Structures are given as C-alpha cells and as structure tokens.
Amino acid sequence: MLRIAVPNKGSLSGPASAMLHEAGYRQRKESKELVVIDPDNEVEFFYLRPKDIAIYVASGKLDIGITGRDLLLDSGAGAEEILALNFGRSTFRYATRPGTAAGPEDFGGMTIATSYEGIVAKHLADQGIDASVVHLDGAVETAIQLGVAQIIADVVETGTSLRNAGLEVIGEPILKSEAIVIRRHGAGEESPQVQQFLRRLQGVLVARSYVMMDYDCRAEHLEQAVALTPGLESPTVSPLHNEGWVAVRAMVPAKDAQRIMDDLYELGARAILTTAIHACRL
Numbered sequence: 001m002l003r004i005a006v007p008n009k010g011s012l013s014g015p016a017s018a019m020l021h022e023a024g025y026r027q028r029k030e031s032k033e034l035v036v037i038d039p040d041n042e043v044e045f046f047y048l049r050p051k052d053i054a055i056y057v058a059s060g061k062l063d064i065g066i067t068g069r070d071l072l073l074d075s076g077a078g079a080e081e082i083l084a085l086n087f088g089r090s091t092f093r094y095a096t097r098p099g100t101a102a103g104p105e106d107f108g109g110m111t112i113a114t115s116y117e118g119i120v121a122k123h124l125a126d127q128g129i130d131a132s133v134v135h136l137d138g139a140v141e142t143a144i145q146l147g148v149a150q151i152i153a154d155v156v157e158t159g160t161s162l163r164n165a166g167l168e169v170i171g172e173p174i175l176k177s178e179a180i181v182i183r184r185h186g187a188g189e190e191s192p193q194v195q196q197f198l199r200r201l202q203g204v205l206v207a208r209s210y211v212m213m214d215y216d217c218r219a220e221h222l223e224q225a226v227a228l229t230p231g232l233e234s235p236t237v238s239p240l241h242n243e244g245w246v247a248v249r250a251m252v253p254a255k256d257a258q259r260i261m262d263d264l265y266e267l268g269a270r271a272i273l274t275t276a277i278h279a280c281r282l
C-alpha cells in the first residue's frame with residue numbers, strides 16, 4: 001500500500017484533495033477524517049498539518065506527500081521536490097512600514113517576525129545580516145503595529161493582508177512557492193506505485209491546462225496549420241472525403257486556444273472546435 005501525506009487544513013488542503021479526486025483517488029468526506037484507505041488503488045492517505053508533512057516523508061514512514069515548496073524549505077527536513085502541482089502559488093517576502101528599511105541590507109539590529117523561521121534565518125545568514133528572528137504562528141502582519149518586530153517575512157498571495165496592515169513589500173522575493181509532491185531525499189528510483197501516482201497527477205495537470213482542437217483545412221495549408229498546432233508529439237492528420245482537404249487533431253494550451261482558432265480561421269481552416277480533456281496519460 002502506497003502511503004501518502006495530504007494537507008489536512010489551510011490553503012493547500014481543498015485543492016490537494018480536489019486534485020487527488022480528479023486523479024481517481026478516494027478522498028475523505030469530512031474534515032475530521034485523518035486517514036482514508038483507497039483499496040481499489042492500494043493507497044492510504046494521511047491528512048496531516050502541511051508544516052509537518054516534510055518531516056513525516058523525510059522519516060521514511062510515508063512514501064510521498066503534498067506540501068508547499070516554502071514549507072519544505074522551512075522544515076529543513078531531508079525531503080525533495082519531485083513534481084510541481086500548479087496550485088497554492090505564493091511568494092515569500094519581507095514587508096514593513098514605509099520608511100523603515102529599503103531592503104535586507106538595512107535589517108542590521110532589527111527584529112523580524114515570521115512563521116517561517118527556517119527560511120528567514122537561512123536567508124539572513126546567506127546575506128550576512130545580523131538581525132533577530134521572532135517566531136509567531138500567524139497574523140504576523142500585526143507584529144509591527146504591536147511593536148514585537150520592525151519587519152515581517154510572510155507568504156504573500158494577493159497582497160491584501162499587507163495593504164490592510166499598512167505595510168509594503170521590500171527587497172526581492174525570498175522565494176516563489178506552489179504545492180509540490182515530495183519524497184525522502186535520496187530515496188533512489190521511484191517504485192512503480194509512485195511512478196503511477198505521479199503519472200496520474202501529471203495527467204490532471206495536462207487535462208487542466210490543455211484542450212483538444214479539431215479542424216479541417218486545405219492540404220496545401222497543412223504545414224502552416226501544423227505550425228500553429230504542433231500538438232505534444234505531433235498532430236493526427238486524416239483525409240477528408242472532400243478531396244484536397246484534411247482533418248487535423250492536436251492538443252493545444254487552453255490559454256492560447258482562442259488566438260490559435262483566430263489564426264487557423266485566417267489561414268482558411270473551418271469547423272474549428274475545442275473539447276475539454278477529462279483525463280490523460282502522456
């Protein structure tokens with residue numbers, strides 16, 4: 001049985017379960033369930049605090065886990081990223097009241113409040129900055145108003161929390177994060193079960209970001225049309241009953257689909273359709 005850690009709360013929890021459900025795995029029906037067995041797929045899911053997942057995976061007690069890249073780095077645990085999942089995106093940044101500091105170079109002697117002590121301590125050490133770090137569990141933005149710190153380092157998604165607290169980001173982003181799949185560091189070649197799990201998630205990623213495009217075009221325009229829709233491997237081209245015409249089928253990035261349809265139409269292609277992909281194995 002493959003043992004997989006899944007976030008039980010917070011920003012990653014819902015999207016992670018939704019992705020696993022889309023990949024055909026059984027997921028918990030209510031948030032109090034801590035373990036779910038999926039006998040058909042021979043997988044056991046453990047719902048754990050996202051911050052703890054890297055520690056469990058590094059210990060080798062669980063095979064793989066879904067967590068945030070920032071949480072993995074902060075933990076310092078012996079685990080490594082094997083697949084990025086394209087949700088839970090955020091940046092990790094310093095912020096302060098206007099006029100306090102222009103960037104990390106001004107932090108000497110100041111106190112920085114954060115829930116991600118591991119990332120901040122390492123970043124300061126790498127830059128040779130002598131500042132103190134105070135650990136807070138959340139609502140870090142308020143630490144400045146209450147005088148516990150002059151600087152904060154926190155997750156920024158929309159920036160609303162910072163704006164509401166009258167703070168502004170300073171310096172370059174410390175890192176960019178998203179949800180990832182992790183495994184124990186140096187675990188060797190992935191088992192066939194892990195490989196199958198990763199293929200399923202990759203299938204969801206592709207199904208979410210591509211559409212299938214079909215169209216008819218004149219044979220003499222085929223090369224130009226195929227340049228617009230190269231597909232992942234190569235498009236399928238079939239003859240039409242109408243001589244001199246072909247039907248083309250290729251996967252295209254969903255975000256580009258409308259522009260590609262316009263360009264194909266300009267080229268003389270007709271009956272241009274897109275359909276959603278529900279599942280896929282590359």
Ligand SMILES: Nc1ncnc2c1ncn2[C@@H]1O[C@H](COP(=O)(O)OP(=O)(O)OP(=O)(O)O)[C@@H](O)[C@H]1O
Binds near residue numbers: 010011050
């Ligand atoms: N708006 C956001 N707030 C916090 N974390 C976010 C946000 N968007 C994405 N994330 C990512 O979610 C992970 C943090 O999840 P975690 O559950 O620890 O905190 P949370 O979502 O703030 O939940 P809570 O504070 O309610 O426990 C990190 O990988 C972080 O980058």
Ligand SMILES: O=P(O)(O)OC[C@H]1O[C@H](OP(=O)(O)OP(=O)(O)O)[C@H](O)[C@@H]1O
Binds near residue numbers: 139141158159162
């Ligand atoms: O840029 P934004 O879209 O505002 O998102 C980022 C904010 O969301 C999270 O806080 P959360 O609401 O989880 O509260 P917490 O600080 O108690 O964790 C995070 O710690 C930031 O404060």
Ligand SMILES: [Mg+2]
Binds near residue numbers: 138
């Ligand atoms: Mg939070």
